[in-house]
Every structure is written in structure tokens, then in C-alpha cells.
Amino acid sequence: MLSIDWPFTTWASTWDWLLGAPLRIVLIAIFALVVRWAAHRAIRTVVSTAADRADQHERSSFDRLVGSASGIRQERRRQRALTMGSLLRSIATFVVAVVALLTIMAELGLPLAPLLTSAGIGGIAFGFGAQALVKDFLSGIFMIIEDQYGVGDLVDTGEAVGTVEEVSLRVTRLRDATGVVWFIRNGEIIRIGNKSQGWAVATIDIPVAYDEDPRRVLPLLKEVSAAVYADPEWSDRLLEEPSVAGVESVSGGTMTLRIFAKCRPGEQWGIPRVIRERAKEAFDQANIRGPRINPWGDTPA
Numbered sequence: 001m002l003s004i005d006w007p008f009t010t011w012a013s014t015w016d017w018l019l020g021a022p023l024r025i026v027l028i029a030i031f032a033l034v035v036r037w038a039a040h041r042a043i044r045t046v047v048s049t050a051a052d053r054a055d056q057h058e059r060s061s062f063d064r065l066v067g068s069a070s071g072i073r074q075e076r077r078r079q080r081a082l083t084m085g086s087l088l089r090s091i092a093t094f095v096v097a098v099v100a101l102l103t104i105m106a107e108l109g110l111p112l113a114p115l116l117t118s119a120g121i122g123g124i125a126f127g128f129g130a131q132a133l134v135k136d137f138l139s140g141i142f143m144i145i146e147d148q149y150g151v152g153d154l155v156d157t158g159e160a161v162g163t164v165e166e167v168s169l170r171v172t173r174l175r176d177a178t179g180v181v182w183f184i185r186n187g188e189i190i191r192i193g194n195k196s197q198g199w200a201v202a203t204i205d206i207p208v209a210y211d212e213d214p215r216r217v218l219p220l221l222k223e224v225s226a227a228v229y230a231d232p233e234w235s236d237r238l239l240e241e242p243s244v245a246g247v248e249s250v251s252g253g254t255m256t257l258r259i260f261a262k263c264r265p266g267e268q269w270g271i272p273r274v275i276r277e278r279a280k281e282a283f284d285q286a287n288i289r290g291p292r293i294n295p296w297g298d299t300p301a
Contacts, residue, residue: 160182200266202269204259208290210254242261
């Protein structure tokens with residue numbers, strides 16, 4: 001026979017149950033969302049602060065300031081910040097979700113030990129099967145953190161030489177001088193030669209006839225170098241006046257004179273052309289002869 005207090009007892013027990021595990025599960029989910037929001041907000045703040053400090057540091061260095069004028073370094077910092085922010089947010093979301101899920105399963109009374117054991121075994125198997133993918137991701141993370149290269153840099157990866165168009169966690173996309181696009185896995189990059197960081201040095205060799213007097217030719221090359229450095233079209237591309245090193249080699253009917261020009265990254269190919277062109281004009285005006293090779297042998301004609 002049912003007691004008159006049966007409905008009230010059932011309602012009270014149901015209310016107690018609702019105030020127990022379901023309420024705690026809802027609170028866990030809400031707390032996880034709050035933690036995720038706070039973590040993402042903190043990551044955005046840290047990334048933004050790091051980018052601002054990088055801007056201030058770059059503005060304090062003349063070499064870097066010159067390089068930032070073209071906008072390449074701004075794009076590089078922007079992409080680096082976005083990539084690192086996206087990576088950190090993904091990691092934060094994954095950690096919070098896993099912890100919240102395990103906590104909810106514990107509230108429901110599900111055994112966690114067999115699940116964690118199975119997950120551990122599955123993780124080991126996945127790790128062995130995806131070693132290349134893990135290697136690519138880890139290499140990409142360290143490349144971005146260490147700022148080894150960025151968008152717009154001219155790099156030599158060993159596999160290809162070209163301009164970086166995109167840097168992701170798994171692959172790096174290059175475009176070489178012929179227009180071919182290369183997709184290189186980050187884990188396969190053993191070495192990186194970056195030709196666009198800081199500054200570059202152009203080496204210019206000027207050949208003249210073997211019997212020309214260096215004491216007459218070298219001052220003329222110094223005048224040419226000074227004139228190029230004073231030219232507004234080229235002065236902003238040079239970091240200092242080109243230096244005439246002197247006689248580099250004497251071979252047969254040729255005496256080679258060498259000039260070094262410290263310039264902005266990417267300008268080490270244009271600077272030698274203009275210096276050679278103006279040196280040719282100066283040599284013609286001063287009647288300085290170029291190397292003349294005897295067709296019957298490597299001797300002056």
C-alpha cells in the first residue's frame with residue numbers, strides 16, 4: 001500500500017538527484033567555457049604584447065628599420081603572431097576539453113582507468129604511425145618560435161631556393177626564380193640559409209687589363225663607389241659607402257679588383273650591376289683598358 005507521502009518523497013529524491021550529478025556537470029561545462037574564454041583572452045593579450053615589443057625593438061635598430069620600410073617585416077610579424085596565437089588557442093581548447101570530459105565522466109561514475117589505459121595504448125600506436133606528421137608539426141613550431149624565416153624572405157632550404165610565400169605548421173611554400181612553387185615539409189628541412197635577414201653584402205669584381213696601374217684604377221673605383229652612395233636612387237639601398245678592397249687576383253692578361261657593398265637584403269644583385277655600369281663609363285673616360293686575351297693563349301694581346 002502506497003504511503004500518502006510517496007509523491008513528495010519521489011519529488012524530493014528527484015530534486016536531490018538534480019542538485020547532484022546533473023548540476024555539477026552543468027557547472028563543470030560552464031566553468032570549462034569560462035576557463036577557455038579566459039585562456040584565449042590571455043593568449044591574444046600575450047601575442048599582441050609580444051608583437052608590440054618586437055615593433056619597438058625593430059624601430060630601435062637602423063638595419064631593421066630599413067628592412068621594415070617595404071612592409072615585409074610587418075607581414076612576417078603578423079603571420080607569426082597569428083600562427084602562434086592559433087596554435088596556443090588550439091592547445092588551450094584541447095586541454096580544457098579533455099579535463100572537462102574526464103571530470104564529467106567521473107561524475108557519471110564511469111570507470112576512467114580502463115579508458116585511460118586504452119587511450120594510452122592508442123596514443124602510442126598513433127604516435128608510431130604518425131611520426132612524420134608529428135615531426136613536421138614540431139619542426140614548424142620551433143621554426144616559428146625561433147623566427148628562422150618568414151613571408152617575403154629569400155631562403156635556401158637545401159631542396160629549393162626561393163621566396164617564402166607561406167609558413168604553416170606542416171609545410172613551407174616557396175616560389176623560386178623561375179616561378180615554380182615548392183611545398184616543403186618542415187620536418188624534412190635540415191638547414192636554412194636566410195638571405196633576407198638583417199643585411200647583405202654584395203661582392204663586385206671588376207676586371208681590367210693586366211698592365212694597368214692599380215694606383216690609377218683604385219682611386220677611380222673609389223670615386224665611382226662614392227658617387228653611387230651619394231645618388232638618392234641608391235643611397236637608401238646601401239647601408240654604408242661601398243669599400244674598394246683592392247686587387248683580388250692577377251691571372252694571365254687580367255687583373256681583378258674587388259669592391260664590397262653592404263646593403264639592404266635583396267639588393268645584393270642590383271647594386272653590383274649599377275657599380276659595374278658606372279665603372280665601365282669611368283674606365284672609358286679615363287682610357288683604362290679591359291682585359292684582352294690573345295686567342296692563341298692566355299697572354300696579353
